[in-house]
Amino acid sequence: MAIPLRNTIYDKIKEANSLTDIELYKSLTKDGHIIPEDKFNKLLLDLEILGLITVAWITKEERRIEAKVVEEEVDSIEEQNKEMMEKDYEASFPGFEK
Template sequence: MADFPIKNIVYEKIKAATSLTDADLIKALTKSGTTLPDDKFNKILLDLEIMGLIKVSWLTKDTRRVEVTIQEAEEDDYEEQNKEMMEKDYEASFPGVEDS
């Protein structure tokens, strides 16, 4: 659980830049006082990519591009429908309330 604050810091740096190289990200983190070993840095990038927050792709043999994943509107529509359905189910769980 100790990884969450560091993941948040890394994600906020990526989000602020929208797109940057891994080297630029490391420089930005170091400049703000956060230093990470390579294995920890790579694990955080992998975790953020698995969570669907970022996309990492290779530019050259030694350079990766890191960018924020754009959330599509379809997911928002689905969440909205889900929320409405949950509200209706919740209201329906109180029989006889509407009659009073």
């Protein structure tokens, strides 16, 4: 089963963390993925819409592509609620002592 091209592109961007579109295109070509420019742009747009990458113009001909870092925000109240629910669940079994 072949890996979708979008995943391959995302993996390359994530591996480099930040690169230009020219560097990415050369890297893909080196690996044997020859992509028309319009399809390459569409794939980058899809990844940007999904919130996985950011694309910014550096010059008129060159773009900077960066992988977005997803940080999960820890909500202390949510954590406390989760702990209380777990304790209540465990306490609901007869003969359970902690």
